[in-house]
Amino acid sequence: MTIQTLGITEPSFRDSVDIMFRRAVQRMAISRGLAEKIRICNSTYVVRFGVRLRGDIVTFTGYRSVHSEHAEPVKGGIRYAMNVDQDEVEALAALMTYKCALVEVPFGGSKGGLKINPREWNAEEMERITRRFAYELIKRDLINPSQNVPAPDMGTGEREMAWIADQYHRMATTDINARACVTGKPLNAGGIRGRVEATGRGIQYVAREFFRHEEDVALAGLSGSLAGKSVVVQGLGNVGYHAAKFLSEEDHCRVTAIAEYNGGIVNDDGIDVQAAKDWMGAHGTLEGFAGAAFVKEAASLLEKPCDILIPAALEGVVNAGNAERVSCKLLIEAANGPVTASADDVLRKRGIIVIPDLFANAGGVTVSYFEWVKNLSHIRFGRMQRREEEARGRMLIDELERTIGKPLGAEFKARFINGSDELALVRSGLDDTMRGAYGQMRKVWHERRTSDPEVDLRMAGYIIAIQRVADSYSALGL
Numbered sequence: 322m323t324i325q326t327l328g329i330t331e332p333s334f335r336d337s338v339d340i341m342f343r344r345a346v347q348r349m350a351i352s353r354g355l356a357e358k359i360r361i362c363n364s365t366y367v368v369r370f371g372v373r374l375r376g377d378i379v380t381f382t383g384y385r386s387v388h389s390e391h392a393e394p395v396k397g398g399i400r401y402a403m404n405v406d407q408d409e410v411e412a413l414a415a416l417m418t419y420k421c422a423l424v425e426v427p428f429g430g431s432k433g434g435l436k437i438n439p440r441e442w443n444a445e446e447m448e449r450i451t452r453r454f455a456y457e458l459i460k461r462d463l464i465n466p467s468q469n470v471p472a473p474d475m476g477t478g479e480r481e482m483a484w485i486a487d488q489y490h491r492m493a494t495t496d497i498n499a500r501a502c503v504t505g506k507p508l509n510a511g512g513i514r515g516r517v518e519a520t521g522r523g524i525q526y527v528a529r530e531f532f533r534h535e536e537d538v539a540l541a542g543l544s545g546s547l548a549g550k551s552v553v554v555q556g557l558g559n560v561g562y563h564a565a566k567f568l569s570e571e572d573h574c575r576v577t578a579i580a581e582y583n584g585g586i587v588n589d590d591g592i593d594v595q596a597a598k599d600w601m602g603a604h605g606t607l608e609g610f611a612g613a614a615f616v617k618e619a620a621s622l623l624e625k626p627c628d629i630l631i632p633a634a635l636e637g638v639v640n641a642g643n644a645e646r647v648s649c650k651l652l653i654e655a656a657n658g659p660v661t662a663s664a665d666d667v668l669r670k671r672g673i674i675v676i677p678d679l680f681a682n683a684g685g686v687t688v689s690y691f692e693w694v695k696n697l698s699h700i701r702f703g704r705m706q707r708r709e710e711e712a713r714g715r716m717l718i719d720e721l722e723r724t725i726g727k728p729l730g731a732e733f734k735a736r737f738i739n740g741s742d743e744l745a746l747v748r749s750g751l752d753d754t755m756r757g758a759y760g761q762m763r764k765v766w767h768e769r770r771t772s773d774p775e776v777d778l779r780m781a782g783y784i785i786a787i788q789r790v791a792d793s794y795s796a797l798g799l
């Protein structure tokens with residue numbers, strides 16, 4: 322299947338993922354048969370169901386694809402959007418397989434989607450539609466704590482996850498692990514602290530880790546630290562907003578442009594991300610926001626010169642039509658599939674470093690894994706250790722102060738004594754995961770790139786992920 326971008330033919334999203342997969346597999350010692358088994362999507366369930374709404378029956382089409390069951394449960398979000406189709410859901414499910422394998426989250430890959438414009442329906446209607454969709458998936462074990470665990474994606478959030486969890490509970494009243502049937506739930510419905518911010522937080526940790534490696538920073542044509550770097554963000558949804566907010570407020574980056582579907586804003590001195598988000602929330606557009614100049618043609622902002630470009634919305638936004646004009650040094654794929662396979666070739670030849678989706682946006686599923694473990698263990702992280710840690714810290718400080726004969730600084734003491742709560746532990750686990758995976762990817766990248774210049778971070782990520790899936794198939798005797 323192919324799609325047209327400004328008259329240029331290029332692969333569909335699923336074909337793009339396949340091309341990236343094949344480029345990696347060609348360089349690996351695994352049989353063609355096994356590679357094919359890993360590449361193909363195991364199954365896609367398509368459901369059409371009717372819901373009585375506004376005095377009539379409205380029919381919806383939904384999907385749940387299972388790409389690979391080498392590890393179970395399989396995992397991946399449910400997307401609500403009008404452009405959802407089988408090709409997209411299968412591409413996203415494949416990415417989930419590689420993503421989980423790369424960051425060592427013990428899940429197979431899955432993804433779901435419902436063809437709907439969430440803006441068209443009120444909360445009560447959305448609840449009825451979501452419960453009905455969930456019912457269809459639950460009765461086929463396509464939502465199940467030990468088999469298939471959805472999560473939020475574009476167009477869905479905590480609210481939808483709470484409805485799904487409750488629907489599962491109604492249908493599996495004696496399942497003690499019912500809450501683990503879905504992640505991304507609100508805290509009071511079995512969620513975990515730090516899940517909402519997780520993907521954006523992950524992007525921040527990725528950027529920080531990249532800048533810890535001088536050699537990699539130099540390859541991107543950059544130097545120094547994150548502080549002061551100019552950042553262009555596409556999409557001010559959950560992922561783009563958190564990434565932009567953390568990078569500007571905590572790492573002192575300058576967010577010079579934000580692009581949204583209905584217009585963008587530019588300010589070379591840096592945009593106040595929180596203020597822009599508040600404006601967008603109140604007005605539904607960035608137009609009229611006082612802290613920056615409004616640009617109607619937001620797509621052009623992807624071409625604005627900057628140090629770091631973060632596409633955090635749709636797939637295929639960097640494509641054959643604009644790849645030659647994109648003028649960042651480093652591109653971090655916060656969205657799934659924002660760069661098409663043909664654009665990827667162009668960016669690589671132009672020396673732009675791409676931190677690929679299967680790694681960059683894995684923060685969401687990583688914290689989903691922590692939530693699932695929390696649900697199965699029926700206790701929040703840190704509950705047993707926090708005060709014990711605190712008591713040990715206090716003991717050490719007391720002894721130190723006694724020995725040196727003077728008190729230590731109050732701020733230091735407070736920070737040192739403080740035992741880790743759930744949020745601190747989640748962030749620590751996420752940071753460790755992202756740093757560990759980046760280290761593995763850059764090792765493969767640098768080992769191979771001198772003799773094979775086509776090897777980039779994306780290919781390194783695919784090589785590691787595919788090898789892990791292949792190893793688990795071999796362990797199963799396949």
Ligand code: GLU
Pocket residue numbers: 396397398399470471472473474475504657682683685686687689
């Ligand atoms: N939808 C997110 C993703 O694409 C999160 C998936 C999950 O947490 O299972 O990675």
